[in-house]
Amino acid sequence: MIRKKGITFCILIISLAGIVACSNQLQDRGDHHNNEEEVIEKQYKEEEIMKEFEQISKEDLNLDSIVSFIDKNIGRVSYKNAGIMVTTLEEAQKVFLKNLEDRFYTPETQEGLDKLFQVEMKLDCLADAAKGDLKELLEESTAKGYKLAAAEGAIFPIIDYDFYTKYSSFVDEELKAYIEVMAVHSKKLSAVDAALVIGWEELVQRAIQQEKFIEKYPDSDKIEAVKELSNWYRYYIFNGLPNTPLFSHKDDEMNPEAKSVYASYIQRESEGKLIEEIKEFMCLLEKNGYKGSKEVENFIEDVLQNN
Structure with missing residues (x-):
């Protein structure tokens, strides 16, 4: 008698489990259907x-x-x-x-x-x-x-x-990076009236940020805008501006602040085309006593043309 009740109890448990499983399956199907409707509604x-x-x-x-x-x-x-x-x-x-x-x-x-x-x-x-x-x-x-x-x-x-x-x-990471590059520039322009209005440190920092975008997103729709901006910054780095020259109009001596900044960057940064070019630039300048020369002018022209 006890054995028969045990069998009946087991059958009841199995039946309940089946009912719960079916109920869960129906619930899952219902949730899935609701999710599909939500997706369709969102798309619409x-x-x-x-x-x-x-x-x-x-x-x-x-x-x-x-x-x-x-x-x-x-x-x-x-x-x-x-x-x-x-x-x-x-x-x-x-x-x-x-x-x-x-x-x-x-x-x-x-x-x-x-x-x-x-x-x-x-x-x-x-x-x-x-x-x-x-x-x-x-x-x-x-x-x-x-x-x-x-x-x-x-x-x-x-x-x-x-x-x-x-x-x-x-927006996606590419457009976010573009906004960051352009916002840094427009928040404070790099040059006004043929003079730098940011320091040499920030000048190089911004140029590196632009270069990273160009390297990471070469097929971006925004690539030409960033390249155009980058070209201006590279020109300033290797030439300065008439009212903020890299080399003194008086004796062709390199601007001491720029010299210090460039030396600092090539010691702590190891990657990037710009850093490699600054390294070569500083090596050449060291040989020339950190003064402008025809050889230095030719180097600058090659760097800017081959960018």
Whole structure:
């Protein structure tokens, strides 16, 4: 009798297990089905978002609308589509910049900016001090992702790549790296009025950052923009500028700060084409008593041409 009850109990346990297993399978199928529906729904919504974005981006370069749309929707799309949004904004900014420059380069605007601008005053403070149409122009420029730069007695707009850093976490690593390279440059320009406005240390540091991007992403859509920037930095490294020469106009002596910085870099850095070129450059200069010469000029010309 006891044995019979035991068998019955075992059968009951097995039956319950089967019911639970079937229930779990149905639940799994249900969850899978729900997941599929969620994926399909997300894809549909993303397609709708991108269609709307495409339409907005074609409407007379309305940068305010483009920026507003990206801010609201970039977190709802894939890395790929987020990249399309950011790249579209950049291209629109480049086109609109020509229009904006025309509005800045009028005698009235430049005269108004010149009256406001004081020594040591930050350019981004001009909008606070301005009034009327000039204030509207400056505030519009900032809202559209531009910042002010000054050179040769004029104040003008440039693309503010620091504006793009808020999108960095939504795009892939390649575009994120590009934004970082461009933001470093636009945050503080390397040269103004034929003079370096950053130190030799930062000059080399930025150039290395640009070189790393070029080496890591040789097929990037942004490669030409970074190469163009890199070429300028390399020119400054090996030549300096008229108002910040690498070699003294008086006696051809190498700038002592640059000499110290370059020596420091070749001691602690071992990789990269730029570092190898600086090493060769410093070896040649050592033989020449760290002075400019025809041999040094030929070396610089070869380095810049073969880049």
